[in-house]
Amino acid sequence: MLANYGYKDASGDFFITIDTDKCDGCGNCVPACPVGVFEVLDEDPNDPMRDEPVAVVSGEKKKKLKYECNPCKPDSDRPALPCVAACGEGAISHSW
Amino acid sequence: MAEEKKEFWRWTESNWKSPDINWNDAKYMTVGIDVGSVSSQAVIMADGKVMAYGNMRTGSDSPNSARNALKFALEAIGDMPEDRMDYCIGTGYGRVNVPFADRSITEIACHARGANFIYGPQVRTVLDVGGQDIKAIQCDEKGKVTNFLMNDKCAAGTGRGMEVFSDLLGVPIQEVGDRSFEFKGEEPAAVSSTCVVYAKSEATGLLRKGWTKEEVLAAYCKAMAERIYSLVERVGVKAEFAVTGGMAKNRGVMDRVMPFVGLERMKTEWDTQIAGAAGAALFGFALCKKGKGRKK
Numbered sequence A: 001m002l003a004n005y006g007y008k009d010a011s012g013d014f015f016i017t018i019d020t021d022k023c024d025g026c027g028n029c030v031p032a033c034p035v036g037v038f039e040v041l042d043e044d045p046n047d048p049m050r051d052e053p054v055a056v057v058s059g060e061k062k063k064k065l066k067y068e069c070n071p072c073k074p075d076s077d078r079p080a081l082p083c084v085a086a087c088g089e090g091a092i093s094h095s096w
Numbered sequence B: 001m002a003e004e005k006k007e008f009w010r011w012t013e014s015n016w017k018s019p020d021i022n023w024n025d026a027k028y029m030t031v032g033i034d035v036g037s038v039s040s041q042a043v044i045m046a047d048g049k050v051m052a053y054g055n056m057r058t059g060s061d062s063p064n065s066a067r068n069a070l071k072f073a074l075e076a077i078g079d080m081p082e083d084r085m086d087y088c089i090g091t092g093y094g095r096v097n098v099p100f101a102d103r104s105i106t107e108i109a110c111h112a113r114g115a116n117f118i119y120g121p122q123v124r125t126v127l128d129v130g131g132q133d134i135k136a137i138q139c140d141e142k143g144k145v146t147n148f149l150m151n152d153k154c155a156a157g158t159g160r161g162m163e164v165f166s167d168l169l170g171v172p173i174q175e176v177g178d179r180s181f182e183f184k185g186e187e188p189a190a191v192s193s194t195c196v197v198y199a200k201s202e203a204t205g206l207l208r209k210g211w212t213k214e215e216v217l218a219a220y221c222k223a224m225a226e227r228i229y230s231l232v233e234r235v236g237v238k239a240e241f242a243v244t245g246g247m248a249k250n251r252g253v254m255d256r257v258m259p260f261v262g263l264e265r266m267k268t269e270w271d272t273q274i275a276g277a278a279g280a281a282l283f284g285f286a287l288c289k290k291g292k293g294r295k296k
């Protein structure tokens, strides 16, 4: 499942997508993010019949991703995003 | 009939019972409760078939709204004791506040499962526009979510936004759909923003310029449709396309969304507002069958 967390407003699209078919719930993304965007739950809240741990974007963060991620996204020479780099499964992507 | 029309996307309070199902014959009785920001539904299922439902306004607190919706559904059945229930799942905006639920499941999962039930297994894209959020979901033939997005950051494009706007223009919410098509000549262009604050001042300016209320409504419905579709587009459209929730009943917006989608929206005999609660009750049934029901 592609779980898109975030929002769209007049200034653009701000979504973090977690591919739950790739995510194995390892939890590497949790400490990698300086502002605590991710958490790992024991089961997928959007797929109640699946009983494996999975990463989600935590409730309060998803409404302000543009600001939360700002320090990781300088205007020029953007380095690899810490969350994306931490995920060995390639499960995390950003829309902006 | 006239009564029904009054409610429109703000939904009709109603309860219903299937004439064909007897709870004495059922192995598992499961309940789904969907507490939304505007309305709350309870669906009671007997072995995965809808036995009864209740659909009411959400009151000022979620626990009471959940209880009232369930009571309303039980009243339709009449003779079933509340403790006959094997499993109860809460969903929706107020899902963590359903005190008697055995567990809660997100509205994303429940709407997909519910749309699969009320529209049939051909549904691949589900759009739900609620009082305070917009959900776009893709699902497989079993109603399992494969891709989703939920925008609940602001009221733009939601039922709440529409309420504010109808208030501003003094047009009853139930007339918005039809009146938004009562303009002469070409359809006015969309207002430039669905942000409730901006749209309000833009509308005031247009009225001052001599636009009719109908033209302003058309322009706002169009903007809502564009906003809603831009979210659907992010997830992608696959046939068949189904709409659940209250906005399904507002043609001013939905008839303007569908040309973007490029498909006909599916039809159903069921009330589109019970999708979430029906999905929840079905998950309850699936969990009971798997032996994961309540420990008795």
Ligand code: SF4
Binding pocket: A032, A033, A034, A035, A036, A037, A068, A069, A070, A072, A081, A082, A083, A084
């Ligand atoms: S870009 Fe930075 S702040 Fe944003 S989620 Fe990734 S690690 Fe966290």
Ligand code: SF4
Binding pocket: A018, A022, A023, A024, A025, A026, A027, A028, A029, A030, A040, A054, A055, A086, A087, A088, A089, A090, A091, A092
């Ligand atoms: S690092 Fe990647 S695989 Fe591990 S929990 Fe996070 S998203 Fe999932």
